[in-house]
Amino acid sequence: MIVAERKPIEEILPWLEGARSVLVLGCNECVTVCEAGGKKEAGMLAATLRLLFAKEGREVNVGERTLERQCDPEYLDELRDTIDGYDAVVSLACGVGVQFTAERYPSKPVYPGVNTCFMGAALERGVWAERCQGCGQCLLALTGAVCPVARCAKRLLNGPCGGSTAGKCEIGPDVDCAWQLIIDRLKALGRMADYERLIPVKDWSKDRAGGPRKVVREDVRP
């Protein structure tokens, strides 16, 4: 999932200066699972804003709504009849949802309510860790399903650097050395021969280095 974390209220508040009605817009997908921008978090932010505005004596209508997704136009269309009633939207979706909402309703100011962090997984309730950087050319088949791009601080593709100590990375004692994980996994699978195979120079143009990317599937297009 895309992992995000809630922005501090102090950062959001100045954007709403002068607004007389605000829509807090949650998203039912990734940000719900990582507890940053789902229905509940939208409710909490809306309640916080209502308390703040009431305390300041400002009459601001704070609405809340959570869409199934903010990254698909058909769900965003559900706002078509109501969005004109609001001066501003605080979207709790990832950066994709914020941008897509703004693209769909160009005259409406849309502000982010979360910081979008990474693509990751839940290690336990309340702890999420990065697992993928969307590099556009997956290497996991060669590395025992442990990603050296996302999990090695240097994105090394052919074995660890000298900073690997007792299975940990030199950037911090809590960070696993990705290559230690890869070697452990290949050993467990009896595939250490793969470790000897050199991974060729990676085509980083498929990563962000190649500019904004797009995926097109002609067979499913209307």
Add this chain to the structure above:
Amino acid sequence: MRLGYPESIKIIRVPCTGKVDALHLQRCFERGADGVLVVGCREGDCHYQSGNFRARKRVEEVGRLLERIGIGGARLRMVNLSSSDAPLFVQAAREIHEAVLAAGPSPVGRPRRRPAAPATPEPQAKEALRP
């Protein structure tokens, strides 16, 4: 024991403090409460293992939020008591009462009253239905 506690306190019963959500706490203040006291079971005595520990984390989180938005974190407290701790409950109730008196009315104020509901049918209409 018939111990008295401040009349300003309204009791809301929940099955377990684990059921008390951050949203519930926020809603109390939205609806005009000047303070909220969450009373959970003693630590280690939760029938659902960790309901009171979860509640404490939520109380702390909402308390921090109230502090940051200038309403005052001291208006929200949690204590852990057993059902036989009536004197301690009274003490905790008086303490939150005193804390709220010291802090003054909530800066949020009371919510505006909604427009009056439509008038009930005239009594004679009911009379007319009688055989």
